[in-house]
Amino acid sequence: MSELSPLPPLNRSGHVGHCKRFLNGLPAGAIESDASRVAIGFYCLGSLDLLGLLETKTKPEERESWAAWIWEQQIACKYGTGFKGSSYMTIDIHAPLPGEYAEYDTPNLIMTYTSILSLAILRDDLSKLDKRGLVQFIRSCQREDGSFSALPNGGEADLRCVYCAFAISSMLDDWSGIDLDRAVAYIRRCEDYEGGYGQQPAGEALGGTTYCALASLKLAPPSAVGQPPVEPKHRDRTIHWLLHCQSADGGFSGRTNKISDACYCFWCGASLAILGAGDLVDSAALAVFLSQCQFNFGGVAKAPDARPDPYHTYMALAATAVLPPPNADESWSLPKLDMLWNSTKETAMWLRKHVTEKA
Amino acid sequence: MSHVESDEDTGPLLFCERPDWTDVTPIPQYEGVSNPIAPIFYTPEYKDATDYFRGIVKTGETSERVLELTEEIIKMNPAHYSAWQYRYRTLLALNAPLHSELRLMDDFAVNNMKTYQVWHHRRLLITHLTAGSVPAADPFDTAQAELEFIARVLDVDTKNYHTWSYRQWLLAHFDDPALWLGELPYVDDLLQEDVRNNSAWHHRYFVVFGRGSRAQATPAEGAEVSQRETRYVKGKIALAPNNASAWNYLRGILEFAKTPFSSQAEFAQPYTVRRAPWDDDDVIDLDNPKPSSDADLPSVSAMDFLAEAYGRDGGESVTKAVDLWKALANQHDTMRKKYWDFRIKEALEMKKD
Numbered sequence: 001m002s003e004l005s006p007l008p009p010l011n012r013s014g015h016v017g018h019c020k021r022f023l024n025g026l027p028a029g030a031i032e033s034d035a036s037r038v039a040i041g042f043y044c045l046g047s048l049d050l051l052g053l054l055e056t057k058t059k060p061e062e063r064e065s066w067a068a069w070i071w072e073q074q075i076a077c078k079y080g081t082g083f084k085g086s087s088y089m090t091i092d093i094h095a096p097l098p099g100e101y102a103e104y105d106t107p108n109l110i111m112t113y114t115s116i117l118s119l120a121i122l123r124d125d126l127s128k129l130d131k132r133g134l135v136q137f138i139r140s141c142q143r144e145d146g147s148f149s150a151l152p153n154g155g156e157a158d159l160r161c162v163y164c165a166f167a168i169s170s171m172l173d174d175w176s177g178i179d180l181d182r183a184v185a186y187i188r189r190c191e192d193y194e195g196g197y198g199q200q201p202a203g204e205a206l207g208g209t210t211y212c213a214l215a216s217l218k219l220a221p222p223s224a225v226g227q228p229p230v231e232p233k234h235r236d237r238t239i240h241w242l243l244h245c246q247s248a249d250g251g252f253s254g255r256t257n258k259i260s261d262a263c264y265c266f267w268c269g270a271s272l273a274i275l276g277a278g279d280l281v282d283s284a285a286l287a288v289f290l291s292q293c294q295f296n297f298g299g300v301a302k303a304p305d306a307r308p309d310p311y312h313t314y315m316a317l318a319a320t321a322v323l324p325p326p327n328a329d330e331s332w333s334l335p336k337l338d339m340l341w342n343s344t345k346e347t348a349m350w351l352r353k354h355v356t357e358k359a
Numbered sequence: 360m361s362h363v364e365s366d367e368d369t370g371p372l373l374f375c376e377r378p379d380w381t382d383v384t385p386i387p388q389y390e391g392v393s394n395p396i397a398p399i400f401y402t403p404e405y406k407d408a409t410d411y412f413r414g415i416v417k418t419g420e421t422s423e424r425v426l427e428l429t430e431e432i433i434k435m436n437p438a439h440y441s442a443w444q445y446r447y448r449t450l451l452a453l454n455a456p457l458h459s460e461l462r463l464m465d466d467f468a469v470n471n472m473k474t475y476q477v478w479h480h481r482r483l484l485i486t487h488l489t490a491g492s493v494p495a496a497d498p499f500d501t502a503q504a505e506l507e508f509i510a511r512v513l514d515v516d517t518k519n520y521h522t523w524s525y526r527q528w529l530l531a532h533f534d535d536p537a538l539w540l541g542e543l544p545y546v547d548d549l550l551q552e553d554v555r556n557n558s559a560w561h562h563r564y565f566v567v568f569g570r571g572s573r574a575q576a577t578p579a580e581g582a583e584v585s586q587r588e589t590r591y592v593k594g595k596i597a598l599a600p601n602n603a604s605a606w607n608y609l610r611g612i613l614e615f616a617k618t619p620f621s622s623q624a625e626f627a628q629p630y631t632v633r634r635a636p637w638d639d640d641d642v643i644d645l646d647n648p649k650p651s652s653d654a655d656l657p658s659v660s661a662m663d664f665l666a667e668a669y670g671r672d673g674g675e676s677v678t679k680a681v682d683l684w685k686a687l688a689n690q691h692d693t694m695r696k697k698y699w700d701f702r703i704k705e706a707l708e709m710k711k712d
Contacts, residue, residue: 068391090389093389105441193614194561203520255518257602
């Protein structure tokens, strides 16, 4: 793009402040996040990790305490072991749950994925991870049609949960919790005529779930998906659609004819990178859009002039790490990202060493 | 929604203040480590209601008042999925009239249409109401009423993803030809309102070529259907030549019917050039509607489409594709310059081989 406005610096200290505020507490207006506080923690810790400031801007005792809190969310039940999104239904972690109570206080697949990543970011040694229980839990979340639901005993099933099941299985290097044939067939049924993948079969092409589909296919054992995991004809069409999600303002929208949103800069950008087409993105324009989504007092919003939140802050930083702008100043330089697990390479290495390679 | 008013009219009474709740022991949320992640400063109302909810779940009570309690909770936190789950269980245990539950949830859905649980709850209710050999409600009437309700929600936000997913689930679940029949006129209305509504285009594909086609078309009608759709989308492109949704739909039809893109080259071509003022011939070709005189041309989507058509034809046509890609890369779509340059390189390499 020729008429680019100059790129302002990435407001690193502002974003650190934003994330630390959210880690320390949320106002009553955030009650809707009550059941998914682990996810908020992941966005905040992930942002600090990407900025390389977790160790210097937080105290060791804070990090220990956060990890201890996440471990309190690990729960074993008849469906296996996983993590809950918070203690919102917890009554006593030391006593067995009465009667049917456990049915309403089960682990959650999405929260399990974000918990494991958060613990790795906090450099916990993950020795308390109940790997066998996790595999059982994953198994109990798979539905008849191959999809996964976040909860083992009901709730909506879609590609987001499929991705979490694949990501955790690859972290454990144990795929026995997944009926891969059915899961892969489900993923392929989600591809729509535009080239993107919908949230469920026959759904409208959407940036977030396109990432979930592509990352899952790439994480899966090659024998289960064939090589290449996405056939060239499909790949070409998906790349075409993804690249056209980049709008004139430099940002990506999640669907055709929608407006740009900072989170889709990651979902679409990382999808392209997974397909080996990240270098085709106008990353200079992308960074300009993201810089405009920065809030004056820290944090990144979904669009310019919107309110910032940890989710969009993390996604904007992750997008920048995957598709760094050319010739930008030092503030924009971020560590490399493991695109498939969605963590820094260093955190992914920690996870590999402490979980994947540990029998 | 119902609630108990206090005397001073300062809002509803807390559950701990209500005489009819004294037999329930509230259970506070477990407080573990001293410095948890993202603790929420609860309102007194939320803390009170969830304390009582944990107490209720512990005893396993499923009574009328549990409906009141869970309603209060999901009003404050529509993403409280345990409250939704327990509410559903209670409704079934009480053999409660699920029609009233649906009506209660109508406004709630409009105000919380981005919450997963809202739509999942409806799915459960509708499925239960119409299941079995002697269903509690007539499946067709229920589905028909539900389609009308969904239309009202989409009226508020015509692109809401959850609402569209729910509509598509409903149609596939009941899979009644008479239900599918109303979908094309509905989509047509939406596209007349906003021709760039990609959700509506996607729904059209779902109805015509996707799940809906099973209930409708025989193979013989197939060719007729794709011709009808091609005519339809070309008419919409003539109205708004830079509408990526419509061009993607055209691509979708052609891929589905295994028809080469170049079959539409004659249609696309006038959209790829700046319109000449003397080009105003009176010949109206109904199969290939021309852009209107005030159209913003050339259309990037049209150039992209035509280049794709030429590129796929191969041979000498590749040169024409390359010319279009060059124009996109250097003049009309410079943001995707790297992509168009890549397409040129790829096409020329293929030609060499």
